[in-house]
């Protein structure tokens with residue numbers, strides 16, 4: 001675990017829609033902990049096991065490809081099973097863009113995060129699509145993404161504090 005809480009935002013994007021959400025989440029997260037947080041935005045293909053293990057909170061986003069997440073993000077999850085413990089109770093959120101099928105995409109990401117037993121700061125449900133956006137994110141969607149980023153950042157700070165306390169009790173620091 002890094003000294004400062006680290007908020008990790010992982011995404012895939014080819015034409016920029018999902019990247020815009022990732023960047024807005026990052027901007028929101030930077031305001032957490034009075035700014036005493038590190039925020040990292042990474043493409044799924046560049047994300048390593050150590051990035052996830054050292055993160056205090058995580059966000060995963062993808063464009064909808066054939067009613068599912070991108071292959072790139074799925075490939076990351078496919079190698080994550082051996083270190084699924086590093087997701088346990090970690091604050092997390094999913095985000096997606098699409099041309100109508102984005103709910104299926106966000107649900108596919110949330111399904112895996114649920115299996116890894118993260119602590120969702122928000123998730124889609126029957127009443128709300130969560131951060132599943134159709135087309136290019138407009139001002140409202142960007143505002144929503146920033147607010148979610150702040151929530152994720154705050155939860156990441158709390159998570160890092162609780163892990164720090166555990167380490168002190170276990171005599172690890």
Ligand SMILES: Cc1cc2nc3c(=O)[nH]c(=O)nc-3n(C[C@H](O)[C@H](O)[C@H](O)COP(=O)(O)O)c2cc1C
Nearest residue numbers: 013014015016017018063064066067098099100101
């Ligand atoms: C190969 C491919 C498959 C797609 N399949 C779907 C789909 O099943 N449902 C949907 O709503 N949009 C689909 N789309 C549209 C993209 O999800 C959408 O344009 C997305 O916002 C692009 O994100 P990006 O700008 O971050 O790359 C597909 C696009 C591509 C390139």
